[in-house]
Amino acid sequence: MSEEASGVVKKFLYINRKAPYGTVYALESLEVVLIAAAFDQDVSLAFFDDGVYQIAKGMDTKAIGQKNFSPTYKALGDYDINKIYVSKESLDARGLSKDDLMDLKYEDEDDDWAEKDSIHIVNSEELADLMDSQDVILSF
């Protein structure tokens, strides 16, 4: 990717800390991420605090009269956004595990298009290292 990009390639990390509904931050963060995909930057996503609910599976929003936008996360792999980090502590605190999350996958073009997991469960220390290694962090 970096060879083809005409300009600078920076490491962008989008941090999602809020529940998917109740405020608009999750939806509008996802809109930024989808636009970011067109810029040939090195994009990672992190979900922690109530943000882990954004990628929980089995979402049904009928009763609150809002559009369920969670299927959009499944398309991220097709946009070459496949580095998704989820806080283990945040999952634990909410009684959740990886099995409660959507199956987010991507096809690895460097490995004969093998289907791989986009989600990585990380602890606080790993999240801190991840944040430390970024050029731009946007937290929603």
Place this chain on the structure above:
Amino acid sequence: MKFGILINEGPYTHQATDSAYQFTKAALEKGHEIFRVFFYHDGVNNATKLTEPPQDDRNIVNLWSALAKEHNLDLVVCVAAALRRGIQEENLAEGFRISGLGQLIESGIQADRMITFGD
């Protein structure tokens, strides 16, 4: 240094835009460059000229407009977030322009530091 500014909250309910304004002003006075100020989420509400606070309160929208005029600042309002909240060309305050989210990403790429003001 070249800064990119992101404002995620509207005026008055949150101090975010006041803090962003004070930061931007201070940075410019110190000789730094502000690549762009981008307004997102409820931050787009900072851009309506219909804002009319009581006379003894600061008018945040006018403060931004004046700062933009003085320093040729690029104040960009996200189109999708703006349309959701009734911000359009006809009620846009002086010095602001409406554009896409790509302007935020570009700000992150071009600026040395990207600073977010919001909750």
